Amino acid sequence: MYDVIVVGSGITGGWAAKEFCEKGFKTLVIERGRNIQHQGPEYTDMQMPWQIENRNKVPEILSEEGRYSMIERKGYFKNATKQFFIDDKEHPISYPKESPFKWIRGYQLGGRSLTWGRQSLRWGVKDFQANAKDGNGIPWPIGYDDLAPWYDYVESFIGVSANKDGLDTLPDGVFQKPWEMSCAEKFIAENLKKAYSDRHLIIGRSANITEPTKEQTELGRGQCQARSYCNRGCTFGGYFSSLSATLPAAKKTGNLTVLTDAIVETVDYDDKSGKATGVTVIDAHTKEKRQYRSKVIFLCASALGSVQILLNSKSKTFPNGIANSSGAVGHYIMDHFSGVIADAKVPGFDDKYSVGRRPIATYIPNYRHEQEKGTDFIRGFGFQGTAQHRSNTGTTAKKVGIGAEVKMNSNQPGPWRFRAIMYGEMLPRFENHAQLHPTEKDQWGIPILHIDARIRENERKMIKQAAVDIKEILTAGGCVDIKVNEFPETKPIIVGDRVHEMGGACMGEDPKTSVLNKWAQSHDVKNLFVTDGACMSSCATQNPSLTYMAITARAVDYAAKLIFKGRVQKGSYV
Numbered sequence: 001m002y003d004v005i006v007v008g009s010g011i012t013g014g015w016a017a018k019e020f021c022e023k024g025f026k027t028l029v030i031e032r033g034r035n036i037q038h039q040g041p042e043y044t045d046m047q048m049p050w051q052i053e054n055r056n057k058v059p060e061i062l063s064e065e066g067r068y069s070m071i072e073r074k075g076y077f078k079n080a081t082k083q084f085f086i087d088d089k090e091h092p093i094s095y096p097k098e099s100p101f102k103w104i105r106g107y108q109l110g111g112r113s114l115t116w117g118r119q120s121l122r123w124g125v126k127d128f129q130a131n132a133k134d135g136n137g138i139p140w141p142i143g144y145d146d147l148a149p150w151y152d153y154v155e156s157f158i159g160v161s162a163n164k165d166g167l168d169t170l171p172d173g174v175f176q177k178p179w180e181m182s183c184a185e186k187f188i189a190e191n192l193k194k195a196y197s198d199r200h201l202i203i204g205r206s207a208n209i210t211e212p213t214k215e216q217t218e219l220g221r222g223q224c225q226a227r228s229y230c231n232r233g234c235t236f237g238g239y240f241s242s243l244s245a246t247l248p249a250a251k252k253t254g255n256l257t258v259l260t261d262a263i264v265e266t267v268d269y270d271d272k273s274g275k276a277t278g279v280t281v282i283d284a285h286t287k288e289k290r291q292y293r294s295k296v297i298f299l300c301a302s303a304l305g306s307v308q309i310l311l312n313s314k315s316k317t318f319p320n321g322i323a324n325s326s327g328a329v330g331h332y333i334m335d336h337f338s339g340v341i342a343d344a345k346v347p348g349f350d351d352k353y354s355v356g357r358r359p360i361a362t363y364i365p366n367y368r369h370e371q372e373k374g375t376d377f378i379r380g381f382g383f384q385g386t387a388q389h390r391s392n393t394g395t396t397a398k399k400v401g402i403g404a405e406v407k408m409n410s411n412q413p414g415p416w417r418f419r420a421i422m423y424g425e426m427l428p429r430f431e432n433h434a435q436l437h438p439t440e441k442d443q444w445g446i447p448i449l450h451i452d453a454r455i456r457e458n459e460r461k462m463i464k465q466a467a468v469d470i471k472e473i474l475t476a477g478g479c480v481d482i483k484v485n486e487f488p489e490t491k492p493i494i495v496g497d498r499v500h501e502m503g504g505a506c507m508g509e510d511p512k513t514s515v516l517n518k519w520a521q522s523h524d525v526k527n528l529f530v531t532d533g534a535c536m537s538s539c540a541t542q543n544p545s546l547t548y549m550a551i552t553a554r555a556v557d558y559a560a561k562l563i564f565k566g567r568v569q570k571g572s573y574v
Helices: 011-022 060-064 125-134 144-158 183-195 214-218 242-252 303-312 404-410 457-476 545-564
Strands: 002-007 027-030 256-259 262-270 275-283 289-299 340-346 362-364 381-389 416-424 433-441 447-452 480-486 528-530
Touching: 002 011, 002 275, 011 027, 011 242, 011 545, 027 242, 027 289, 125 144, 144 545, 183 340, 183 381, 183 416, 183 457, 242 256, 262 289, 262 303, 289 303, 289 545, 303 433, 303 447, 340 381, 340 457, 381 457, 416 457, 457 480
Parallel strands: 002 027, 002 289, 027 256, 289 528
Antiparallel strands: 262 275, 275 289, 340 416, 340 480, 362 381, 381 416, 433 447
16 A cells, blocks of 8 residues: 555656655556666667667668657657657557557656656746637636746756746746857847847757756766757756656655556546545556555556546446546647748858757747737747757768768858747647547557547648748848748648647546646546646647646645645545
């Protein structure tokens, strides 16, 4: 019997474990993937290029067999990183032929915290108000003020390198020294300040340590080395992950138990008491079933992972899945989307070059919270991008040759280009959903997910406007030779491709339309919480991980008080 069971060991699972363990609760973390260690052999960040097989290219046979079809086109999917991503054939999903979905997953201790983009952006006041304002989705039961102190808390721990920009749309936080923009990026940023009052190019806000605190160094974390090998695992602990930060902090307390290679089949429910009693897991290798019991359960298995568990946890009280009296579990699936990529030359810097490899891009925050006259869409978008010169883009390195000549050419200055990609806000729609497949099951006998989530008219209109905007922005920024690639309407935009899937167990005030309350606590089952991406009621335009962390830390604080007061045992959760 444990005080708490946490399902999942990624960004939110690690945070839940840390917080509960530090509060004195015996906590079991269950991870469906294998056990790996920080600085273990899975980390390839210390390998030299000649030590990586196949010149770091993934063997073609794996592509031919469709084993990494979800991720194979991602630039960070290499021979040195493939160990952190799942084999799609071993973990199938289903989706309509006309509407593909990408569910990019990492099944190992630490989950996708080992490979996330580290962009740590707060949501602003208007982001939490959007649903209520325009009537799409479920109104958020919390606002920015509810999360602000928890943003402070998690930023202090993880280490966010950022500049205080003073923007209402992107609140400042507790930051370490920011990464410096390149000369070309500074040029664009200064020109935009002169041209606009609402369109800003800022340095990204990255969970890469630049000024290690005592707390961080005591966990064995060190300063980021600007190698940009983050996706290979960081031996220095320079970027935040569960393996480098939250799980070690939890382990220090003596209250942590970790179970790996254990696939949660169901959250178990007692119809008489009205409480979740624990979970049933399947051994990933032997397929033996076991049960574990606890007072409180936190689902942190990733948005769709938690949805799958909820839907599969059926009982007399919940024939359609636990915590699903509203019928909303699995609905309002969202992701950020792109559809616009821009590239432009930045003149005047051909004699300049950069040193090191900064681990974060620049960012143009959403400036379209308010619907402008003449626009025919709602919500908005931002852009992430970076300026690089020839040697940093790999142009020289790809040329045939070897030795001193190639090395010398790689270090010469050259033309600078700025490349930007759109990040748009997908509206929360009930019809975008995930459900258990009626017949197909995985190798452990669990129904696979069938996911039907589509980009629709509002998003397509955003893409058209974003293409116009980024050309105007780059022109005002002083760029030339501007090329904008706008996805045509005939080209499908695959949901899940940005790896920011959200929704499926949304927070809301009304138990009839939502799954969770303002504490990310189930309306129906009061000792069950869901704090990963599934709890999100909208997706804004910012990378969501920092918000997941803040929601998790806040939910743990609330749940811990319930346990301390004895309300969990007595069945009162007011």
